[in-house]
Amino acid sequence: xxxxxxxxxxxxxxxxxxxxxxxxxxxxxxxxxxxxxxxxxxxxxxxxxxxxxxxxxxxxxxxxxxxxxx
Numbered sequence: 001x002x003x004x005x006x007x008x009x010x011x012x013x014x015x016x017x018x019x020x021x022x023x024x025x026x027x028x029x030x031x032x033x034x035x036x037x038x039x040x041x042x043x044x045x046x047x048x049x050x051x052x053x054x055x056x057x058x059x060x061x062x063x064x065x066x067x068x069x070x
Contacts, residue, residue, distance in 0.1 A: 027046050027049045
């Protein structure tokens, strides 16, 4: 890591994103080894990232509103 990484972390934090968004973003950028570490530490967040990655538009099936039958 470097001073650049530290300064970038301050920029990102200043935007005040939700914690889960930061972990998902880290998962997107991670190499295989670091992705596995993230999945071990934050399994719910990384599992959701994987599900949303493969879902059309990132929308999970349970989020799709079913049309009401008349």
